Amino acid sequence: MTHVITSLCLRDNGCSSVCPVECINPGNPAEGWFTYYIDPSTCIDCGACVPECPFHAIYPADETPKAYKAQSGELINAAGLTGHYEATSHNGEAVRLDSTRALAAGEEIDLTPAIVLNEKFYK
Ligand code: SF4
């Protein structure tokens, strides 16, 4: 089992610089890979990336929530969504996304599709 980045990822980039085995890939929004991804063949499950994520997007795969309860103002970032989001990343770079949706307070979302997406990214 490995760690997985879910659709709560807003490409802040805080996680990749702390990974001791450099197994976090930034994906490619222009090609439909909207979040960052963790290489399951390299990840050593150390958990160092988890507290670095300001959006609580990273989980051990077997603990990824099927019914994540959102707080007001949280966003998801995934295919088929069109909401615009702008911010400055952990590294001070501009982040602009057009693939988000704001979650309502208490809304429950399944974050486990990220497990399959992550596997597909590395196939
Ligand atoms: S720190 Fe969180 S939001 Fe930023 S790239 Fe990593 S998983 Fe995505």
Ligand code: SF4
């Ligand atoms: S759990 Fe550790 S090895 Fe795996 S992606 Fe996170 S920092 Fe890297």
